[in-house]
Amino acid sequence: MNTLSDTGNLSGLLAKLKKNRDKVPLETLKTKYKQGYDKLLAEIKAEAENVFLPIALKGPAWLEGAKLNSFQQEKLTSIMVESYKEAGGAKKIGHALFTNYSIEEAQAAAEEVNKVFLEHLEAADFFNEGTGLFITEPCWKEGGPAPKIYNEFIDRFWDEDTGDWRAPRPGEAEEEHGFWYNSFCKLLNEWMKKEGG
Secondary structure, eight states: OOOOOOOHHHHHHHHHHHHHHHHSOHHHHHHTTHHHHHHHHHHHHHHHHHHHHHHHTOOOGGGTTOOOOHHHHHHHHHHHHHHHHHTTHHHHHHHHHHTTOOHHHHHHHHHHHHHHHHHHHHHTTGGGGGEEEEEEGGGGSTTOOOOEEEETTTTEEEETTTTEEEOOOTTTTTSOEEEEEHHHHHHHHHHHHHHTO
16 A cells, blocks of 8 residues: 555544534534535645545656646546546545545545556556657758667667667757657658558
């Protein structure tokens, strides 16, 4: 299980909710004490989002701190939303907290969402959304070097000799260059195949 952030405030809010429901009929809470009751529910919801969303939507190490362009961010957000919906995150976490008053159950539900999220990231090959051809000026010249393969999420170049990603050499990543994303290269390749008949 993931380590939870401080849950003291959430525990206190859940204890208060349970105490209120045990002592006061629900209908009375929803009418006579509606303002205070709704405020308590909203506080629990906000605190739950602070605690459990980071668990539910925690990405792999290579995604942490990655600078995403608008297209990548849009795609990632779509995967997050779809994963949360598919795993029933809101319903399960809500039931755990508002019905069973259980932080542990809510954490387990958040981890279920995270499992689905990571599976969707892998299925979408999202890592390679940050991969592309690093094309410097000499690459365009006849007999020039082939473009390097670079991943901007991890700031690494692909090393054909070792079959692994390597750190940029001094000044290498700062060279003036064009960058053709992997997704663009795929589209270009498909178009060239169609044009070629």
